Amino acid sequence: MSSDPWGRVDETGTVYVRTADGEQVVGSWQAGSPDEALAYFERKYEGLVVEIGLLEKRVKTTDLSAKDALAAIEHLREQVDAHHAVGDLDALRARLDKLVELVEARREERKAQRARQTDEARHAKEALVAEAEELARSDQWRAAGERLRALVDTWKGLPRLDRKSDDELWHRFSHARSAFSKRRKQHFAQLDAQREEARRIKERLVAEAEALSGSTDWGPTAARYRELMAEWKAAGRAQREHEEDLWNRFRGAQDVFFAARSSVFAERDAEQAENLKLKEELAEEAEKLLPVTDLKAARAAFRSINERWEAIGHVPRDARPKVEGRMHTVERAIQEAEEAEWRRTNxxxxxxxxxxxxxxxxxxxxxxxxxxxxxxxxxxxxxxxxxxxxxxxxxxxxxxxxxxxxxxx
Structure with missing residues (x-):
């Protein structure tokens, strides 16, 4: 008879293992000595220890599914419960029980994680839908279109929800994209119509501009060209392939007219430049009356200067405000002196x-x-x-x- 702390072999060769429920028969051994029998079944036990250890490691370090893990645990439990090994089988059962608890905890954790992920995906998709519905009302056609395409890519990267929720959100998302596409199509169709109308208007303006290019009725024709330019701007842009050609013809007709007018006005401009020089000299003479110390004398001197001023002809248009402003400044100073004198003597x-x-x-x-x-x-x-x-x-x-x-x- 042979024994160790966890098992024994009786005189008939029957091997027993000690458990919390008492001794359990492991098996019969007739092939050798009792020590060899115990050693054989102890190796069986060590094999179970190794298998349980490996399963514990897989559960803790891999993504082994709860179903597969529980199946493996049940398989090992059957082997432990069969008592075909000598060792602390109760300790193995306890380890398997703890492993079951760990698997269940992991399953709940994964379930909670999936619930969180689903909730996050739901919020993310709801946010995408809200943004898409906002973009559907946008008139920023290029930017909004690019953003909607990016939202589709983002949507594809999110997990699916339950079929009903996912279908409802996708329906809203798709409807927003369709509404934007419809509005954009209508906008560009309307824009094409407007550009076609602009082309017809500008062709009429070009025809009139070209007809006026040989006119020598300088004032009215120049005024009409300004009106034509205002009408041109108000007409909007024609199609790109027509706009540049129409503009070149329109501008070219004006250039012909204004070049001819400039030639005729060259002599007039020289005369006006001389007039400007004379008026600048009178303005300088008037400015010497300031500050007003003798009102009567200043008034008489300014009247004389003004009479000579009026006798001079036109000056260049762009120089007129400055030189006339100098005279107005002197005139206002004399008027203010007169008002002060009146107040003082009233x-x-x-x-x-x-x-x-x-x-x-x-x-x-x-x-x-x-x-x-x-x-x-x-x-x-x-x-x-x-x-x-x-x-x-x-x-x-x-x-x-x-x-x-x-x-x-």
Missing amino acids: PEARARAEGLTGQLQAAVDKLQRQIEQARAQGNNAKADKLQKELEGRQALLDQALKGLQEFGG
């Missing part, structure tokens, strides 16, 4: 100013006496209130006195 205005000043001075004096009286009576609150009123009246008085000084008072 007896009615002076009387009103003196009367107002007198009234304000009397009010200030009265308030000062009331403040002194209140202070003497110890009524500082009343004195402070009157003081604020005094400050306001004093400011008005100062202003009135300043105005009176303009009259020399």
